Amino acid sequence: MxxxxxxxxxxxxxxxxxxxxxxxxxxxxxxxxxxxxxxxxxxxxxxxxxxxxxxxxxxxxxxxxxxxxxxxxxxxxxxxxxxxxxxxxxxxxxxxxxxxxxxxxxxxxxxxxxxxxxxMWLGAGKGEKNIVMVTLGTGVGGGVILEGHPLVGTNGAGGEIGHICVNETETETCGCGKKGCLEQYASATGIARLAALRLEKDAKSSLLRSQEHVDAKAVFDALKAQDEIAEEIVEEFGKYLGHALANIAVVVDPAVIVIGGGVSKAGEILLDYIVKNYRANAFFANQDVQFKLAELGNxxxxxxxxxxxxx
Incomplete structure (x- = not known):
């Protein structure tokens, strides 16, 4: 053996x-x-x-x-x-x-x-050779697999999906030193940030207002309880991530996009908001990409x- x-x-x-x-x-x-x-x-x-x-x-x-x-x-x-x-x-x-x-x-x-x-080998992308994986945790990580091999690049930085610029009007700085990175909106900390901004500018009642600390889990829990402000926050999150993934897909043409990381524990409801915004922005040849939640965890x-x- x-x-x-x-x-x-x-x-x-x-x-x-x-x-x-x-x-x-x-x-x-x-x-x-x-x-x-x-x-x-x-x-x-x-x-x-x-x-x-x-x-x-x-x-x-x-x-x-x-x-x-x-x-x-x-x-x-x-x-x-x-x-x-x-x-x-x-x-x-x-x-x-x-x-x-x-x-x-x-x-x-x-x-x-x-x-x-x-x-790709043993999880959500099993049976495919071309996949994109996005990990939504404290930051936004990414991996691109083409023909069964990781896209590495000249400096080993291939697949740094979290640092695609998705908002040119952003005034706050990302951890990488730039502004408007996907990580500022689609990570767990990014979702909490979107929530804080939304709650500050919108006077509507929300389950989130009773929370001492509004994190990504609290936002998705409120969404599942049909909270209107939570839905607006997740819609904004999905807009940024779905649009970014559509841009990635037109370059690498994956069969499957796998969503992992701590935020993915929200479950299938998370995919609804990503996929809707992806389909609205994707090139016609990339419309049928499958979206799956990661299966292997840690x-x-x-x-x-x-x-x-x-x-």
Missing amino acids: KYCFGVDIGGTTVKMGLFQIDGVLLEKWEIPSHTENEGAAILPDVAASIEELCEKKKIAKDQIEGVGIGVPAPVTEVGIVQNTANLGWGYKEVKKEMEELTGLKVRLGNDANVAALGE DAGICGAAKLILD
Whole structure:
């Protein structure tokens, strides 16, 4: 039997999985991400954890195809990370270092691209080769899979969907330093921001006014209770996201657009507002794109990382 490992490195924990090469997940676990000292211990800790599991399972090195890794940063084709926001790394030759630590083949990808690859392989995009995945969390992440492979780009920044400009009149600045980015309207924090602005300028009664803290979940809960202001907020969210996805589709022509991240827990009602605005703006050849909610949850990263090795 042949195996591979999928590793999803985050700022708090490293998620890890042992897979058979046919995609069966045999075991998954987590270890802490030690980000102190510029994250010097992260890769050695991962290597040690892999070695420990191999000893426990009595898996020889020649049975392992390799280790796929997703990291929260742009990654070059040769496995180099220039900088990370929450791991402490600056310039780091991750692929080279990990191969030296493990003696195994290593492939690397941006975490959002890797999650999209996981959904294509074993999740909502299964059976397709061309998908776009959007993750709606604290920010807006994205991954584009073309002909079964992640779109990486020259600087490893392919698929940074959250930083498409969707509002040229915006006066507030996005975390990236620009203004009017999709992330400012379609992320969990963006939805909360839209809610605060709407409640401030509209005197209508709303369930949201009784909330001490209005977050994205509160907005969607109110929407499900047929709250008029909540519907207006979600309509605005859908307008920005649907229009942005129509622009993406005319460039990459996906079969499926997968919506994931914490905001996607609102369920199918979320898709209604995105799809309506997408169809209103999409090029005729892209009208029949399927929209699906992500299926793999927190396992998308390790699944996609494992798939990196098998391509």
